[in-house]
Amino acid sequence: MMTELARKIAELMPRAKDDLAELVSVPSVADPRQYPPEECRRAAQWVADAFAEVGLRDVHLAETPDGSHAVLGHRPPPPGAPTVLLYCHYDVQPPLDDDAWTTPPFTLTERDGRWYGRGAADCKGNIVMHLTALRALGDDIPVGIKFVAEGSQEQGTGGLEEYVTQHSEQFHANALLVCDTGNAEVGTGTATVSLRGLTNVVVTVDTLRGEVHSGMFGGPAPDALAALIQLLGTLRDPESGATRIAGLDCEGVWDGVGYDEEQFRADAGVLDGVRLTGTGTVADRLWARPAVTVLGIDCPPVVGSAAAVPATARARVGLRVPPGMDVGAAREALARQLTGAAPWGARVTVETESSGAPFRAATHGPAYTALGTAMREVYGKPLAFLGQGGSIPLCNVLAAAYPRAEIILMGVEEPRCLIHAPNESVDPREIEHMAHVEALFLQEFARLAHR
Structure with a gap:
């Protein structure tokens, strides 16, 4: 009643x-x-x-x-x-x-x-x-x-x-x-x-004083966008896709209510045949471990792009941080990995946008x-x-x-x-x-x- x-x-x-x-x-x-x-x-x-x-x-x-x-x-x-x-x-x-x-x-x-x-x-x-x-x-x-x-x-x-x-x-x-x-x-x-806590950073990669023609200079001229893609790739395990940042515990375990994997796939709209990233239970990955996401990239768009070697590229990277992990230490570990992974001597700068514990x-x-x-x-x-x-x-x-x-x-x-x-x-x-x-x-x- x-x-x-x-x-x-x-x-x-x-x-x-x-x-x-x-x-x-x-x-x-x-x-x-x-x-x-x-x-x-x-x-x-x-x-x-x-x-x-x-x-x-x-x-x-x-x-x-x-x-x-x-x-x-x-x-x-x-x-x-x-x-x-x-x-x-x-x-x-x-x-x-x-x-x-x-x-x-x-x-x-x-x-x-x-x-x-x-x-x-x-x-x-x-x-x-x-x-x-x-x-x-x-x-x-x-x-x-x-x-x-x-x-x-x-x-x-x-x-x-x-x-x-x-x-x-x-x-x-x-x-x-x-x-x-x-x-x-x-x-x-x-x-x-x-x-989870959060820290967002913007990483910028510079390799040339300006864009140059890919026909005349492509090959030896270092491609800033390719360099950015390569260093962003170091933030995840190449097989499982799990977040991997040196100095952070990426193997935490969730001790509360779980999250059914099939339900998660439906809730998140994961396409058929696409595997979930990471290891452990869905709840472990969501609530007990750090998780990195590339939130956006500034680079030449496909439509209107020229036959040129990119001189600069940047990305906005978000890192979710579980309880028990210091967000400041996590931000520093993320910045160290991004700057340390720069290929070909590319110049990399990391700017902090915001953080929350x-x-x-x-x-x-x-x-x-x-x-x-x-x-x-x-x-x-x-x-x-x-x-x-x-x-x-x-x-x-x-x-x-x-x-x-x-x-x-x-x-x-x-x-x-x-x-x-x-x-x-x-x-x-x-x-x-x-x-x-x-x-x-x-x-x-x-x-x-x-x-």
Whole structure:
């Protein structure tokens, strides 16, 4: 039988869809080279207005050190009640290849029971989840609320992390719900307890003062692009494709919930006949070992390229770092390997773009007990724990600032969402069910605090 709270949330789902459609229509990519910064400001104001409407006080936009705007608000706790911080972010990844989208990326479109659009899951779906939970509770919110919506999470420029460090009193809470992850699969309530860290570098290879004709000079003239390809190839085992960087432990083992290989192939869209890279279990490779990715290459494009020997080439390389590994040491090992592998005396420079440390949550406090109760009631099965290959540097900043607070990572972003890829989508059932989980969690956490 449906409870009164579940009924309220179900009745709120048409409004949730309308809200998400409005949010997705705003191309809030926090990169002024690609989209006007006014779009992020417009999304921030939408979020501020919406959360003021559900009863948060002093909702405002706060400029952070990287120039982005965080949306902040709060609601005082009832006497003796704990406070919960609700986190999300309103900025999104760029759509990448517009032609790869079946429907326009900034138009929420329903298809086969899912809602498609950039940010539909990551992370505007989580914004709508928060709103739906708070609307369902109405004036009967049994805990204090602190709210923050970040404006540059996808860019990794660290604006909110620095702001939290400078204004830690504004974010103090007993439990922190970082809603930028999701369930292991639709219908399995999950908390993410492990996050890989991240460091991105740009490697540049120079071999000539300028391009020269390949007919006249090709052969002896060192090809910068070929040199770049060769040194990038040293970052992986030539047979298995596993990440291999001298000085890093690339054989870690994951001790939590696994990830079925066939399910992973389906979730990742791996083509038939193409082998997965690396060794060990999928979970080992995703959550317990470093993983290198060549994110982009600057070189002459195929269309319009000339018969010339490239003089310079560069690549953006990302390295995911598991908990227990120092991200600074990993970055240095990556840089050493790239510079040391340069063939033919090519000149190689490595520039660090951004870094974020890995994170591991403690799961034995009252907030996790309350979450387990809520997840079991909504999904009918025990709360599952898993790792996440992505990085949320803010978690480490929050853990350092509030060592006694419990940090919970959850949300609507299950694997079929294809976050960061073309045709990102969200299952509306996950918005409904996770909003129900959040509302129940707030009630149960308040009850445990009064015991």
